[in-house]
Amino acid sequence: MTSIVITARTLPLENLRRRPMRTAALLVVVAVLAVAFFGGSMLGINLGNGMRSMERRLGADLMVVPQNTESKAEALLTDGSPSTFYFTKEIAHRIERADGIAQASEQTYIASLAAACCAEKLQIIGYDPATDFVIEPWIASQFDGALEDGQMIAGANVNVSADGTIELYGRAWPVVAQLAVTGTSLDNSVFINQDTVPDMVEASASASRRVMPAEYADKAVSTVMIKVKDGYEPQTVADSIKSIDPSLGRLGYVYPGGVTAAAKTALGTLVGYVVVFVAALWAMGVIVLLAVFAASANERKREFASLRIMGATRGMLYGVIARESAIVGLAGGVIGVAAASLVLFPFSALIGSRLELPYLQAGPLVVIGVAAASLVLSTFAGTFASLVAMRGLARPEAYLTLRQGE
Amino acid sequence: MDDLTTHLLHVADLTKRFTRRGEPFDAVSHVSFDVDPGEFVAIVGRSGNGKSTLINMIAGLVRPTSGLVEIDGAVVAEMGDRDLSLLRNRTLGFVTQSQTLLSNLTVLDNVVFPATMFPSGLSASDAPGATGPENEDSLVDRALGLLRRLGVEDLAGCRPRELSGGEMRRVSIARALMNSPRLLIADEPTGDLDQESTGIVTGMLRELADGGTAILMVTHDPDALKVVDRVHRMDAGRLSDALSSI
Numbered sequence: 260m261t262s263i264v265i266t267a268r269t270l271p272l273e274n275l276r277r278r279p280m281r282t283a284a285l286l287v288v289v290a291v292l293a294v295a296f297f298g299g300s301m302l303g304i305n306l307g308n309g310m311r312s313m314e315r316r317l318g319a320d321l322m323v324v325p326q327n328t329e330s331k332a333e334a335l336l337t338d339g340s341p342s343t344f345y346f347t348k349e350i351a352h353r354i355e356r357a358d359g360i361a362q363a364s365e366q367t368y369i370a371s372l373a374a375a376c377c378a379e380k381l382q383i384i385g386y387d388p389a390t391d392f393v394i395e396p397w398i399a400s401q402f403d404g405a406l407e408d409g410q411m412i413a414g415a416n417v418n419v420s421a422d423g424t425i426e427l428y429g430r431a432w433p434v435v436a437q438l439a440v441t442g443t444s445l446d447n448s449v450f451i452n453q454d455t456v457p458d459m460v461e462a463s464a465s466a467s468r469r470v471m472p473a474e475y476a477d478k479a480v481s482t483v484m485i486k487v488k489d490g491y492e493p494q495t496v497a498d499s500i501k502s503i504d505p506s507l508g509r510l511g512y513v514y515p516g517g518v519t520a521a522a523k524t525a526l527g528t529l530v531g532y533v534v535v536f537v538a539a540l541w542a543m544g545v546i547v548l549l550a551v552f553a554a555s556a557n558e559r560k561r562e563f564a565s566l567r568i569m570g571a572t573r574g575m576l577y578g579v580i581a582r583e584s585a586i587v588g589l590a591g592g593v594i595g596v597a598a599a600s601l602v603l604f605p606f607s608a609l610i611g612s613r614l615e616l617p618y619l620q621a622g623p624l625v626v627i628g629v630a631a632a633s634l635v636l637s638t639f640a641g642t643f644a645s646l647v648a649m650r651g652l653a654r655p656e657a658y659l660t661l662r663q664g665e
Numbered sequence: 666m667d668d669l670t671t672h673l674l675h676v677a678d679l680t681k682r683f684t685r686r687g688e689p690f691d692a693v694s695h696v697s698f699d700v701d702p703g704e705f706v707a708i709v710g711r712s713g714n715g716k717s718t719l720i721n722m723i724a725g726l727v728r729p730t731s732g733l734v735e736i737d738g739a740v741v742a743e744m745g746d747r748d749l750s751l752l753r754n755r756t757l758g759f760v761t762q763s764q765t766l767l768s769n770l771t772v773l774d775n776v777v778f779p780a781t782m783f784p785s786g787l788s789a790s791d792a793p794g795a796t797g798p799e800n801e802d803s804l805v806d807r808a809l810g811l812l813r814r815l816g817v818e819d820l821a822g823c824r825p826r827e828l829s830g831g832e833m834r835r836v837s838i839a840r841a842l843m844n845s846p847r848l849l850i851a852d853e854p855t856g857d858l859d860q861e862s863t864g865i866v867t868g869m870l871r872e873l874a875d876g877g878t879a880i881l882m883v884t885h886d887p888d889a890l891k892v893v894d895r896v897h898r899m900d901a902g903r904l905s906d907a908l909s910s911i
Contacts, residue, residue: 264801265774266781270767277769565765568726569779569840570754572747 267575271582285551286591289637292544293595297633299537301603301621302610303530304629308619309442309611310526318393319484321493322513323354323500329511332482335444341370341382343470345479346510354483354507357500359491364390367456368481369463369470371427381417381427382448385456393484394450402436409433409458412450415440416608425449428459429466442611442619482513529614545640552584552648559649580649581642588641592634600630672699672735673848673879674723679732681718681902692718694902695732700881702847705874707882707890710899716883717762719899720850723881724759725749736848754782758846760854762883764833766825766840773821776808776840811839816865830857838866842873849873851882855889867892 265273275282324332324344331342345367355363367385386394388406398412406412411432413419424431432449440446451459460476463469471479487496493514501508563576571579603610604620611618621629681693692715700706708716721727723734725741734741737756744752753759766775781804812818815835825833834857841849854870855863863886871892874880882889890896898905 264777264781264804265770266778270770270778273774274769561763561765562767565761565767567750568724568753568759568761568765570750570752570782572750574746575750575782 267571267579268582271579271586274579274583275586281551281555282587285548285587285641286594288544288547288551289588289591289641290595290598292541292640293592293633293637294599295537295540295544295595296636297596297629298599298603299533300629300633301599301626302533304621304625305442305607305611305618306526306530306614308621310523311619318486319515320487321485321496322515323483323485323497324481324511324513326509326511329513332511332513335368335382341380341444341447342368343370343481344368345471345475345481347475348478348480350507350510351480351483353503354485354500354510357496357503359488359496359499360485361488362390362392362486364392364484365453365480366391366393366482366484367453367479369456369459372463372467381425382444383427383459384448384450385453385459386450387453391484392486398436398438398450402438404435406435406450406452408452408454410435410451410455413437414446414448414450416446417449428462430462440619541640545644548641548644549648552645556649563649577646580645584641584645585638588638589634591641592637595637596630596633673702673737674700674881675733675735676719676723677733677735679719679722679734680730681715681722681727682730691715691730691902693722693729696902696904697732698897698904700848700879702879703874703877704895705871705880705882705893707884707893707896708899708904709884709890709896714899715902716899717852719904720852720881720883724753724757724850751783754779755844756847758841758844758849760834760837760841760849760851762852762856764825764830764837766833766836768825770824771821772812772817772823772825772828772836773805773808775825775836776811776843777804779840779843780804780807808839808843811842812836814865814869815839816862831859831862834858835862835866838869846878848879848881851880851884853884853886854882855884855886860888863888 322332325346328342328344331344334340335342348365351365364387366387369383369385371381371383384394388395398406402412409432411425411434413425413434413436415438417425417437419425419434419437420431422431423434425434426432427449432451434449438445456479457476460469460471460473460479464473485493485496487493493516497512500510500512566576566579607618607620676699677697679693679696680691682689682691684690694715696719698706708719710716718727722729723736723741725734725744729742736752739748739752741749741752766772767778770778809818809821812821812835815838817832817835817839820828820832820836825836828836834854838851838854841851849870851870855866858866867889870880870882874894880893882893884890895907897907
């Protein structure tokens with residue numbers, strides 16, 4: 260007769276296999292803990308990445324935008340929807356004459372339509388490569404070349420056709436590069452040089468609805484991005500601009516540092532809630548595990564006394580307990596991490612937009628690290644709870660346990 | 666301490682004191698006796714007179730308040746956890762009064778299990794402990810042989826919950842014999858058995874004793890006493906001198 264002999268090493272697996280309901284219940288508890296830890300950690304890390312990415316992309320100290328468009332401009336910096344707004348180049352040039360400005364560069368924003376004309380609704384950003392200090396350094400790190408008239412650089416989330424073009428307003432625009440993910444609305448943007456803006460406006464007119472009057476096509480400016488000189492505060496430079504002409508005082512002034520600070524506050528609050536939620540869930544989970552293991556410890560007193568009588572050392576008993584709980588902890592952890600991954604990774608863009616915060620998915624090494632930490636913690640929690648609950652079972656006086664009920 | 670090494674089991678002035686309702690009492694009081702290889706010794710007495718406490722102290726499952734237990738030349742109280750566990754696994758076989766089969770294992774796995782616990786502590790002649798793949802079949806064969814002798818071989822694939830009390834008792838005996846112990850301690854081994862099964866078990870124990878195994882049995886069963894070499898009575902924790910010899 261051939262048989263697979265069960266040893267002290269394989270006994271834990273057999274014990275788990277023979278108690279499917281108890282094992283399943285423990286797996287569910289541990290899996291929930293792993294979901295909470297892995298999901299919460301990844302959420303916090305990805306939001307932090309998004310925040311840092313946003314800070315890196317906001318190289319301007321001050322943005323001057325048309326009257327009553329501050330909120331649209333702020334939304335463009337974080338995770339808002341595409342917008343079109345502008346004043347004229349003449350205003351921009353007056354702004355740039357103010358005291359305290361180290362660098363100034365103009366950008367023009369056009370929101371494409373989500374209609375038959377366009378592949379998708381995008382933020383079209385016209386910038387001047389010659390003066391730009393916000394986008395160009397970032398683009399330059401990923402695109403080694405000059406952006407010619409009529410060409411585009413696409414954000415990470417923009418769908419580029421297989422032939423390397425994007426269809427906008429009935430025209431296929433060649434894409435020369437696609438940028439890495441930033442976790443901000445820039446991922447849903449395409450970048451053109453300022454000379455291409457009139458072409459885009461005309462294209463919109465012929466394909467659907469004109470995005471701005473023809474007379475503004477070559478002189479529309481949505482924002483003047485300003486880097487202040489050393490020793491100047493953005494607020495001071497804004498006051499300087501306003502002092503040039505009272506009409507400039509009615510423009511919108513956006514301080515990206517303030518936007519970052521506000522987003523940071525929102526992020527801090529959210530992460531705080533997540534930490535409290537995960538901590539509470541873990542506390543409850545460990546209590547549940549302790550309760551389950553304590554209950555099973557009572558029902559297993561006889562089993563452990565029996566093992567002692569057969570010659571099991573205390574180490575063997577602890578080994579059986581630890582291996583059982585480690586198997587549950589590891590398997591539950593794997594299930595939890597897998598379940599959380601099924602939600603986190605495919606729906607990361609949706610999560611980011613729902614949270615209305617910059618959300619940048621961490622790289623594979625970080626994900627693997629957090630997953631490994633989740634598995635270690637899950638395994639440790641299971642083992643800790645079981646060893647605490649069953650610490651009395653390996654006492655020398657096994658006989659007294661055995662006599663109970665005789 | 667002059668002749669401690671000449672007996673397989675040497676018990677000297679052994680006492681276990683418990684406290685009940687704040688009052689100390691000796692469950693086992695100054696008990697002394699010896700058992701040699703091949704001897705079949707029975708201890709009788711009313712319930713609660715300390716028989717089980719005595720044999721559990723011998724097996725190292727309860728620490729004595731005073732006195733000495735020596736098995737095969739080793740003082741049980743002085744042994745560390747590993748040595749004591751090895752003693753229980755290799756030198757002793759223990760049939761407990763209560764049901765102690767592992768509920769998650771089959772009857773066959775229960776019987777084989779003790780032979781897998783100290784695989785490295787054995788020589789080739791102690792084949793039961795070696796758990797290499799080549800030895801698994803021999804372990805299973807040996808376990809099935811024991812179950813066959815006790816009339817429960819057909820239950821090898823059953824779980825303990827599927828067995829009657831008498832069947833569980835016979836499986837427990839097979840398990841205790843798996844590692845060919847030099848001293849078998851049996852607490853009411855025929856307690857749940859009918860007359861025929863009692864005959865099978867006592868016959869087997871007698872055969873083992875004749876083969877050199879020392880057997881210490883606690884029993885209330887007059888039929889079981891027919892095959893023993895010596896009977897002691899335990900009364901209020903005190904052990905009488907041998908009452909009879911067969």
